[in-house]
Amino acid sequence: MEMEKVYDAKKVEEKWVNYWINNKTFSSKIDKTKKSFTIVIPPPNVTGSLHMGHALNDSLQDAIIRFKKMQGFNTLWVPGTDHGGIATQNVVEKLLKKEGKTKYDLGREKFIEKMWQWRQETGDTILDQLKKLGCGLDWDRTRFTMDEACSKAVKRAFKQFYDKGLIYRGKRLVNWCPRCNTALSDIEVEYHPEKGNLWYIKYPIKDSNEFLTVATTRPETMIGDTAVAVNPNDERYKNIVGKTIILPLVGREIKIVADYIVDMQFGTGAVKVTPAHDAVDYEIARRHNLEILEVIDANGNMTGLMEKYKGMSAKDAREQIVADLQEQGYLIKTEDYSHSVGKCYRCGTTIEPIMSEQWFLKVEEMSKRASQAAKDEKVKFYPASWKKPYTLWLDNLRDWCISRQIWWGHRIPVYYCVDEKGNKTNCPPIVEQETPTKCPHCGNTHLVQDNDVLDTWFSSAMWPFSVFNWGENPDNNEELKYYYPTGVLVTGHEILYLWVARMVQMGLEFLNDIPFSDVFIHGIVRDKHGLKMSKSKGNVINPLEIMDQFGTDALRFALAQSAAPGRDMQISNDSFLAARNFANKIWNASRFILMNKGELDISDEPIVKELSDKWILNEYNQTIKAVTRAFEVYDIDVASRTLYDFIWTKFCDWYIELSKIRMNSENVEEKKQVLSVLIYVLKGTIKMLAPIMPFICDELWSIFNNTTDSIVNSSFPVYDEKFVFADEASQMAVVQEIVSKIRNVRSEMNISPAAFITAKINILDDKKTSVLENDSEYIKSLAKIKDLSFGKDIKREKNSALAVATGFEIFIPLEGLIDLEKEKARINKEINNVLSEQEKYNKKLSNPNFVAKAPEAEVARIKQKLADTESKIATLKETLNNL
RNA sequence: GCUCGGUUAGCUCAGUUGGUUAGAGUGCUUCCUUGACAUGGAAGAGGUCAGAGGUUCGAAUCCUCUAUCGAGCACCA
Numbered sequence: 001m002e003m004e005k006v007y008d009a010k011k012v013e014e015k016w017v018n019y020w021i022n023n024k025t026f027s028s029k030i031d032k033t034k035k036s037f038t039i040v041i042p043p044p045n046v047t048g049s050l051h052m053g054h055a056l057n058d059s060l061q062d063a064i065i066r067f068k069k070m071q072g073f074n075t076l077w078v079p080g081t082d083h084g085g086i087a088t089q090n091v092v093e094k095l096l097k098k099e100g101k102t103k104y105d106l107g108r109e110k111f112i113e114k115m116w117q118w119r120q121e122t123g124d125t126i127l128d129q130l131k132k133l134g135c136g137l138d139w140d141r142t143r144f145t146m147d148e149a150c151s152k153a154v155k156r157a158f159k160q161f162y163d164k165g166l167i168y169r170g171k172r173l174v175n176w177c178p179r180c181n182t183a184l185s186d187i188e189v190e191y192h193p194e195k196g197n198l199w200y201i202k203y204p205i206k207d208s209n210e211f212l213t214v215a216t217t218r219p220e221t222m223i224g225d226t227a228v229a230v231n232p233n234d235e236r237y238k239n240i241v242g243k244t245i246i247l248p249l250v251g252r253e254i255k256i257v258a259d260y261i262v263d264m265q266f267g268t269g270a271v272k273v274t275p276a277h278d279a280v281d282y283e284i285a286r287r288h289n290l291e292i293l294e295v296i297d298a299n300g301n302m303t304g305l306m307e308k309y310k311g312m313s314a315k316d317a318r319e320q321i322v323a324d325l326q327e328q329g330y331l332i333k334t335e336d337y338s339h340s341v342g343k344c345y346r347c348g349t350t351i352e353p354i355m356s357e358q359w360f361l362k363v364e365e366m367s368k369r370a371s372q373a374a375k376d377e378k379v380k381f382y383p384a385s386w387k388k389p390y391t392l393w394l395d396n397l398r399d400w401c402i403s404r405q406i407w408w409g410h411r412i413p414v415y416y417c418v419d420e421k422g423n424k425t426n427c428p429p430i431v432e433q434e435t436p437t438k439c440p441h442c443g444n445t446h447l448v449q450d451n452d453v454l455d456t457w458f459s460s461a462m463w464p465f466s467v468f469n470w471g472e473n474p475d476n477n478e479e480l481k482y483y484y485p486t487g488v489l490v491t492g493h494e495i496l497y498l499w500v501a502r503m504v505q506m507g508l509e510f511l512n513d514i515p516f517s518d519v520f521i522h523g524i525v526r527d528k529h530g531l532k533m534s535k536s537k538g539n540v541i542n543p544l545e546i547m548d549q550f551g552t553d554a555l556r557f558a559l560a561q562s563a564a565p566g567r568d569m570q571i572s573n574d575s576f577l578a579a580r581n582f583a584n585k586i587w588n589a590s591r592f593i594l595m596n597k598g599e600l601d602i603s604d605e606p607i608v609k610e611l612s613d614k615w616i617l618n619e620y621n622q623t624i625k626a627v628t629r630a631f632e633v634y635d636i637d638v639a640s641r642t643l644y645d646f647i648w649t650k651f652c653d654w655y656i657e658l659s660k661i662r663m664n665s666e667n668v669e670e671k672k673q674v675l676s677v678l679i680y681v682l683k684g685t686i687k688m689l690a691p692i693m694p695f696i697c698d699e700l701w702s703i704f705n706n707t708t709d710s711i712v713n714s715s716f717p718v719y720d721e722k723f724v725f726a727d728e729a730s731q732m733a734v735v736q737e738i739v740s741k742i743r744n745v746r747s748e749m750n751i752s753p754a755a756f757i758t759a760k761i762n763i764l765d766d767k768k769t770s771v772l773e774n775d776s777e778y779i780k781s782l783a784k785i786k787d788l789s790f791g792k793d794i795k796r797e798k799n800s801a802l803a804v805a806t807g808f809e810i811f812i813p814l815e816g817l818i819d820l821e822k823e824k825a826r827i828n829k830e831i832n833n834v835l836s837e838q839e840k841y842n843k844k845l846s847n848p849n850f851v852a853k854a855p856e857a858e859v860a861r862i863k864q865k866l867a868d869t870e871s872k873i874a875t876l877k878e879t880l881n882n883l
Numbered sequence: 884g885c886u887c888g889g890u891u892a893g894c895u896c897a898g899u900u901g902g903u904u905a906g907a908g909u910g911c912u913u914c915c916u917u918g919a920c921a922u923g924g925a926a927g928a929g930g931u932c933a934g935a936g937g938u939u940c941g942a943a944u945c946c947u948c949u950a951u952c953g954a955g956c957a958c959c960a
Contacts (some may be wrong), residue, residue: 006922045933191959198960229960263958271960280960339959389955392886396956471912493954528895530953561908562896566888570895574909581922641897645907656919662917733903740926746914747926753915781921784917835903844902849940858902858941865904 002145003594005705007587009551009580012649012699017131019698025710026065028076030482037073038486039065040464041137042499043145045084046119047091047871050129051535052525052559052571053492054765055543059556059692060563060636061490062135062393066691067631068487069136070716076483077136078467080143081123085456086180086346089408092118094711108407110248114410129544134552134694136712143467145459146410152471154410154454155433157510161430162414166362167402172331173282174341175355178300179349181357182405185455187497189351191340198267198337199322202330203228206244206253212237213332215267217339218277219325223250223306224295227273229284232258234269248330249321250306257288257615276355293357318705359412359452360404366505367394373504373514382520382634383566386493393497394505394515402455409453418446461502464489464515474510484511488518488634493566496521508584520634522563528572546576553693554579560692561640582644583696586640586686589652590700596663600672606680607673610662611735611775614728616655619646621683627688636692643689651681661781679704683719734771735778738810741803742783745812748826749801749819756786758813762794764871765807802827802879804834805874820883831876834869841866 020026028036039061044054061077069075092115093103103111123144130137143150151831161167174183199219202211212228228245230237241258254874261280275285275292279806283290294303302309302317309317325331343349371394374387381387403412417427417439427441429450438445459466468480485507489500500519507515526532527539534540546555557579562569608614623646630639655678662674690697690711701711740820742759749756763769772779772790780788796811801823803810841862844850851859 003919005920007920193959214960218960262960266958267960269960273960278960280958341959385890388887394955397946496955518906564896568889572895578908581920584922587919588920590919595919638897641907649907652919653924657924668955743925744927748913750914753925754917833904840904846940846942851940853940854902861902869904883940 003591005588005591007551007584007696008085009553009583009695013132013134013547013552013695014464016695016698017134019708020134020136020710021131021139023710024138024140025712026069026075026077026643027138027140028074028483030478032482033073034072034074036076036483036487037065037068037078037362038078038483039490040078040467040486041080041489042489042491042495042875043080043082043085043143043460043463043792044126046081046123046126046144047084047088048081048126050126050133050543052541052543054130055133055555055560056522056525056563056569057490057492058130058133058135059559060520060634062133062694063556063636063639063691064488064490064520064561064631065136066694066712067716069712070687070690070714072715075136076138076141078141079127079130079135079137079139080145080463080467080784081126082460083119083144083146083409083456085404085409085453086182086406087456088119089406090107090180090346092408103407112405125227126379132544132547132552134556136694141467145456145466148464149469149471150459150462151410152433153466154459154471155388155413156457156471156474157462157506158413158430159433160510161361166365167359168358168362169359170359171355171362172401173277173279173353176298176354176356177344177347178298178352179265179347179588180344180406181298183353183356183401183403184344185401185457188345189342190345191342193338194341195336195338196341197630198335199325200268200332200334201248201272201325202250202332203245203270203272205240205256206246210240212240212245212256212270213268214270214272216272218274218318219321220302220309220314220530221274221277221295222247222272222321224274224276224293225250225254225272226275226290226293227254227257227284227288229257229259229271229273230269231262231263231264234262234264236269240691247700248328249324255289257284259284259287275799277353279353294354296352296354298354298356300352305747327836330824357400359404359450360399363397363400363505366509367397369508370394370501370504373508378517379504379514380518382518385566386496386519386521390501393503400455402458403452404455405433405451406453409456410459412452412454414450415447416444416450417444419444420446422448457498460499461506462510464503464507465511472512480511481830485514486516488520490520490522491727492524493521494524508717518634521566523566523568525559526568526570526643528570528574530568530570541571548702550576550580551583551695553583553695554874557582557693558639560636561644562637564637565634582648583693585648585652586689586693586696586700589647589656590682590686590704592656593675593682594703595680596671596697597675600668602672602679603676604680606677608677609673611722611728611731612655612778613677615732616650616677616681617723618725618729619650620684621719624684624688624717625719628719631691637661639688640692643685643692647685647689651685657682657808658778663778685715687711687714731771731775734768734805734807735775738779738804738808739782740778741805741810742785742812745801745803745810745826746783749812749822751812751814753784756784758787759783759785759789760794760797760800760811761788761790762809762811763790763792763807764809768807796879796882802876804830804875806868806872809875824880824883827880829879831873838866838869839871 065075065077174656175189176183196217198215198217200213202213204211214228225247241256243256244253245256259727264571273281273284275282275290276294277296292400293305296304296314297303302312304310321494361707371391374391413431415436416429417425419425427439430436436447464486465480465484468483470480491500502852531539554576558575623642626642627639656869659678662670665671686697686700702708703713725820776788795811800811800813844862
């Protein structure tokens with residue numbers, strides 16, 4: 001097998017993408033001998049194209065799926081897309097606009113046809129991109145939130161809710177987007193600070209010369225005022241509660257009411273109450289039985305409440321009304337005022353609270369259960385800090401406005417019996433899962449379906465079970481029983497309420513079980529300055545370009561490495577570059593091992609012989625423990641960094657370098673011995689890395705095993721007591737210390753890295769003699785020493801440099817004359833280092849409380865350290881004096 | 884306003900239950916094309932762990948307050 005010197009990601013990746021798909025590596029069937037582990041993908045919008053958020057979200061899920069699969073679970077990761085309601089309709093509407101048309105020109109039926117056609121053309125883009133990313137999804141199970149199965153689930157759910165009396169229709173104050181022309185739920189409104197004005201208006205009190213001044217940001221709604229409210233505790237207004245006001249411009253009489261919701265500190269402490277256009281006012285109106293007068297209509301224009309302003313936009317009406325108030329002397333003053341204004345989360349248009357006939361879902365019971373599930377840890381959050389916001393939100397939830405006045409989506413499955421003129425009859429609405437053909441009450445065949453569609457999140461909320469055909473077959477559904485509840489839900493926090501909380505509600509409602517036991521919440525990907533990526537800022541990093549430039553494994557590793565649960569990550573080309581280099585490092589380490597292996601027959605089990613073998617197996621074993629644990633609690637970042645450190649620092653920088661002695665040996669058995677360890681550890685390591693960097697790992701796996709089977713079909717390494725070598729680990733630390741000290745001298749004294757040198761080691765600590773006796777070959781090899789002698793009472797010769805390790809003095813005779821000044825400076829520096837260390841220990845030990853109260857072992861440890869530093873300093877000072 | 888999270892090297896971040904001379908990557912400096920890798924190797928410089936109190940023999944780690952950044956929620960007449 002030819003391996004190129006530089007890892008060629010593109011060549012390798014394409015091959016494995018096809019392999020995994022063609023071999024159905026990730027397809028899953030019910031297998032009751034195995035436990036299932038399921039993830040349902042957060043379905044990206046059909047209109048979408050892969051961005052960094054997807055890349056992060058999906059490579060994390062892929063890592064988890066691959067890890068669990070290698071652990072022996074029957075894993076299933078279900079792919080799919082979301083129809084994306086308003087967002088998608090907006091996209092197609094924009095396309096129409098380019099042709100100079102509106103959806104009304106086409107009509108509902110033709111428009112929906114166009115939507116489907118467009119979906120057909122573009123809908124698979126993002127799925128293809130997920131394939132390129134290497135995602136181990138079961139492609140035969142690809143779902144769409146508006147396909148048959150999901151549609152049936154939606155209808156079944158709606159009917160069950162309806163029959164239980166949880167769904168009702170009514171005219172309520174709702175959030176209305178005048179641009180999208182639809183109602184929105186409370187969480188679909190985003191609040192942004194905006195500069196505006198606060199107008200102070202005089203409201204004359206009837207039968208008196210007095211006025212009550214109100215402050216408002218929305219003077220245009222005053223013509224719909226049906227009261228003025230003050231706080232019952234407000235001394236200023238105590239005597240006027242119950243009195244009547246003559247509404248300026250309108251002349252209508254309204255009452256002054258007392259309500260605790262009014263903040264005495266704000267404005268004048270008197271609030272004009274416009275129930276039809278403000279949530280708080282609406283509440284006040286309900287408490288005081290106030291009349292509700294609509295001022296603004298669904299288009300954002302003034303109603304006919306007052307002829308003068310009829311048909312004006314709310315914005316124009318505001319100017320006109322302020323002008324009129326001013327003219328008639330009612331306006332006292334205008335202040336600049338900054339406040340939060342609700343915006344449509346899909347188009348950014350200012351939300352208009354209006355009265356509107358809508359469908360609502362009562363959520364109180366469901367919310368209680370969903371909240372309790374988290375409180376009982378049946379649904380666990382990673383990180384746990386998201387539990388509180390989640391429960392808090394659920395505990396204070398109001399009914400969910402589920403109807404939307406758009407065309408793209410699940411049409412509400414409610415039918416009305418109508419007469420020949422199309423007017424609704426007195427028969428009750430018909431709610432059936434199957435489309436009814438006649439009215440069950442009167443037999444009439446003239447039926448019309450409700451015009452509204454459901455909130456897109458309604459169908460998303462059922463995703464974890466609708467994908468398993470719950471809509472068609474809710475009971476005795478083997479797949480549902482086997483795969484549900486799923487193992488983990490992976491998402492960013494921005495859809496915790498919109499989606500996650502609702503899935504838990506619906507899962508408990510319809511399946512009487514949570515939809516997933518774990519929720520893994522990752523951060524969002526920001527640019528290198530910490531800013532959110534957005535098209536308008538122009539700081540978007542396209543993952544497809546990164547894949548092209550650095551390789552998909554590099555992209556995945558870079559993301560995984562910074563994906564600490566719950567924390568946002570700043571990412572730049574540097575991260576991808578480092579990850580690409582890492583891939584190359586693994587590639588070349590493998591290439592080196594294979595080159596040496598050649599045609600040799602190597603034992604599958606590691607043949608343990610030397611110190612370094614035991615050391616690396618010990619390290620490898622610890623790595624297994626750490627990585628497994630990290631994957632299990634979704635610390636993918638920890639798993640990544642642990643593997644990076646093990647592979648690069650431990651395996652490559654130390655073990656491979658140490659293995660070169662035996663590799664170069666004439667003795668074939670020796671070579672085979674060290675190769676058995678090298679290959680054993682490398683194979684285990686790429687298994688651990690495979691969930692994160694699947695391409696290169698599968699490629700190497702196939703090369704090493706001369707197999708075509710994917711690495712995900714092998715089993716994840718398991719921690720093994722037989723590889724625990726604590727003594728060898730500390731011996732190796734001694735070797736490493738000596739090597740580092742010698743290298744330091746070499747570097748500081750400008751000894752050529754190519755030169756082989758002589759070194760003499762004076763042993764001060766008898767306990768460490770064995771290390772030199774057994775392992776001096778390592779030191780010679782790594783520190784480039786041709787002649788190494790050691791023993792007790794070895795003295796420094798003239799013209800040698802000194803290095804001090806714990807328990808050793810190392811003398812390095814220099815060619816020619818030693819540069820005295822340089823050596824003095826070097827030793828002085830070292831003395832200072834050790835002195836500062838010594839000072840710390842002295843301070844500790846001179847504290848009687850420390851000696852008395854600290855654990856004995858800790859005191860002993862510090863005493864030993866102090867002794868070490870003292871001996872080092874003595875050696876260094878002596879040498880300095882002799883120079 | 885309330886709640887939560889962050890603040891550690893120039894930059895990006897680690898730091899498990901309090902006890903290592905506070906670590907890594909990147910950038911910087913010096914040296915090196917040595918037969919896996921220059922997408923590499925070796926060495927080095929660089930940090931009052933945001934600040935102030937407190938608990939403790941001992942605090943980057945625990946507690947309180949402050950500053951600052953961010954998120955969520957509420958209010959915004």
